[in-house]
Amino acid sequence: MSETLQAAGVAGMFYPADAGALARGVDASLAKAAPPPLAPKAVIAPHAGHVYSGDIAGAAYKLLQQRKGEIKRVVLLGPNHRVPLRGVALSPADAWATPFGPLPVNTQTRDGLGGQPGVVVSPQPFVNEHSLEVHLPFIHRALGEVEIVPILVGEAPTEFVSSLLEALWGGPETAIIISSDLSHFHDYDTCRTKDEETSCGIERLQPAICVGDRACGFYSVRGLIDQAQRRDLRVTALDVRNSGDTYGKRDRVVGYGSFAFEYAYRAQLDIGARRSLIELAREVVRNAAINGGKIPHLNVNGTLPRPLLAQRATFVTLTIGGQLRGCRGSLIPHRPLFLDVAENAMRSAFGDPRFPPLKLEEWERLDFDISILSTPRRIACPSQAELVRSLRPDIDGLIIRAGERQALLLPSVWKHIPDPAEFVRQLKLKSGFQEGEWPQSMEAYRFVTESFGAAETRH
Numbered sequence: 001m002s003e004t005l006q007a008a009g010v011a012g013m014f015y016p017a018d019a020g021a022l023a024r025g026v027d028a029s030l031a032k033a034a035p036p037p038l039a040p041k042a043v044i045a046p047h048a049g050h051v052y053s054g055d056i057a058g059a060a061y062k063l064l065q066q067r068k069g070e071i072k073r074v075v076l077l078g079p080n081h082r083v084p085l086r087g088v089a090l091s092p093a094d095a096w097a098t099p100f101g102p103l104p105v106n107t108q109t110r111d112g113l114g115g116q117p118g119v120v121v122s123p124q125p126f127v128n129e130h131s132l133e134v135h136l137p138f139i140h141r142a143l144g145e146v147e148i149v150p151i152l153v154g155e156a157p158t159e160f161v162s163s164l165l166e167a168l169w170g171g172p173e174t175a176i177i178i179s180s181d182l183s184h185f186h187d188y189d190t191c192r193t194k195d196e197e198t199s200c201g202i203e204r205l206q207p208a209i210c211v212g213d214r215a216c217g218f219y220s221v222r223g224l225i226d227q228a229q230r231r232d233l234r235v236t237a238l239d240v241r242n243s244g245d246t247y248g249k250r251d252r253v254v255g256y257g258s259f260a261f262e263y264a265y266r267a268q269l270d271i272g273a274r275r276s277l278i279e280l281a282r283e284v285v286r287n288a289a290i291n292g293g294k295i296p297h298l299n300v301n302g303t304l305p306r307p308l309l310a311q312r313a314t315f316v317t318l319t320i321g322g323q324l325r326g327c328r329g330s331l332i333p334h335r336p337l338f339l340d341v342a343e344n345a346m347r348s349a350f351g352d353p354r355f356p357p358l359k360l361e362e363w364e365r366l367d368f369d370i371s372i373l374s375t376p377r378r379i380a381c382p383s384q385a386e387l388v389r390s391l392r393p394d395i396d397g398l399i400i401r402a403g404e405r406q407a408l409l410l411p412s413v414w415k416h417i418p419d420p421a422e423f424v425r426q427l428k429l430k431s432g433f434q435e436g437e438w439p440q441s442m443e444a445y446r447f448v449t450e451s452f453g454a455a456e457t458r459h
Contacts, residue, residue, distance in 0.1 A: 005102060006093035006150075009128035015050040015137060019099040025050055026141045029058030030065065035238045036307045037270050038063055038260045042176035042224055042233070044202070044217075045138075046256035047078060047131045051247045053181070053256040057138055059238040060258040064175055065142040071175045073106050074139055075149045075168045077161075077220040078131030078179030085154025087118030088164065089125040096150065098136045106147035109168065113151075118160055125152050131179045131217070143175075153220045158207060161223025162230075169227070178224050180217025182255030188244040195255040199237045202259055203311035204333045205229050205375050224261065232374050232448065234264040236310045264374035265395070265448045273307050274370075274452045280338060281316055281345035281368045282454070289360040293350045298342060312337040315410060315449075316344040317369040320362060326352040331376060331399065331408070341370060369453040371410055373397065376445035384424060384438050391420045391446075399445040400427055407431030411449050 011017040016025060032055055043060035046053035064071065080089070090110050095102035114121040126132075132150045139146065149168065153161060165176065183194045194214060201209025207225045210218040228235065240257040244250035269277075287296040314337065315329025326348035330340055345368070349358040358366075376399055381387040391398065397411045407430040409423065417423045428437070 003094045004092060006091050006096040006123070006126060008097045008099070008133060009126075010130045010133055011099060013049070014130050014134050015054075017099055022099050022137055023141065025054060026058075026137050029054040029138075030062050030142060033058040033062035033239075035059045035063050035260070036236065036273075036305060038236060038262050039067070039266065040064070040260035040262045042178065042228075042261040044178045044180055044221060044224070044257065044259040045135065046181045046258065047134045047179045047217075048181055048243070048254060048256065050134065050137075052243045052254070053246065055246060056239045056241055056256040056258050057135070060177075060260065061138045061142040063238075063260055067172075067175070068143050070172055071143050071146055072173040073109070073147050073149065073170065074143065074175050074177060075151070075165075076132055076135055076139075076177045076179065077151045077153050077165075077217070077223075078135075079217040079219065080125055080129060080152045080154050081131060081216075082127070082129055083125040085120070085125055085152060087120060087154060087156055087160070089120045089122060089152040089154070090114060091123055091126045091150060092121050093123065096133070096136055096148065098140055100137065100140045103136055103140060104147050106149050109149045113164075113167075118156065135177060135179055139177075153217070153223075156219050156223075158219075158222040158226050161219055162226035165223050165227050176224065176261075178217060178220045180215045180221055182240070182242075182257050183214055184216065184254050185252050188242065188250035188253055191242045191244070191253045191255045195240055195242065195257060199240050199257055199259075200311050203235045203237060205235065228261055229375060229377070232264045232377060233261045234267045234374060236260050236262075236307055238306060264450075267450055269307055269372075269450065269452075273305060276308065277338065277341050277370055278368055278452075278454050281341055281370065282366070284342045284345050285349045285358065285366070286360075286363050288346055288350060289358055289363050293357055295346055298339070304338060308338045309336045311335065312340055313373040314340045314344055315371045315373065316341060316348045317371070317410075317412070318345075318348045318358075319367045319369070320365045325362070325366065326355050326358070328352055329371070329373075331373070333375070337372070367454050369412070369451060371412065371449040371451040373449055374447045376447045379444050379446050381442055381444035384428075387444055388420045388424050391423065393418060393420055393423075395448060396446045397449055398423070398427055399447070400431055400442060401445075402433075402439045402442045405431045405433065410451075412451055
């Protein structure tokens, strides 16, 4: 049987049809990109003409390029713009044409999906559809010899798209790419405001923010966010701009964003970002101690690195000579990382009810430790014994809650309480529950942290 080819429908319109010109453009976008050192399993990247959104897409592909050779299969989901579609559609083609030559389809995956409920195999929805095609040159240049699984996503429930991604998730050999632009056809300032709100919602893993007027690929984005919640992924916006920034007028613009989704247990800030946060916490507390506990004004000069602007929840722990001097934090991300650290450093120094407000003479003896929390995931806890059995020592932080009583222990507490049964017992006492008490309304949530301290960042 001869191989069938999905023709290129928008070459010469959305990107150059000439292989040399296309290579120069894509390579330039990859070279200009300077994303933070992340290792994403999945990314969101835009799909406009390369002159408009290519540089923003380049940030996502620059990160994937670091895994060239490891990634063998790319699952690519994008929205339909031309043909009405319910569920998802697959092309029957065995390869997709590009100016660089054909990219092969992983036919085993395609055939395994074909015929399932909600899945249509037809060439029709793909004719002149750009949302998938504009990514192929980036995939070719960044990842080389890979197989692709291109999927058009029409009107589909979040659970359906999430289940599709679940089936295709694979291991390190598979990368997930969601194709989506952000808001459409607003003036420049309105677009910036809306896209920043959408970016914050994506970083917070809040699918409700993703609606049709904020992200044209919102069905796919919601499905990925659902998987991110289930799999404990951490999201970082890499580059969020619009056509008024890249190419064109500012009276009617389209927004673009690239985002990296990485496993929270592997996620790490670089040493420079860690040092910046420790220094920020120290200076905020010092200035407040000098001024009687008043919150200092944060004078942020220049543009902070994207990881410090990401929406994160943190705890800041203060110790003197190894003894606790204060610990306060946030459970759910609701503001940029640098602001959350600054506020929680203040609360740890001056607002922990277990300790008197910090005095200036104590400041030089303080050690600061910062923990960045993943989004808490609810776990079954029908009994205390079953919760104990489900814990992962040295990995899990734990929250328990019933009614108005709630308490948390960070993963760092395992150093002092290595026994899971005692870990849960101490958390119960902290939250005000009696020894044998385990109400039916008890809820438990696990999380992981990226933790670092002043001593670590001096090296």
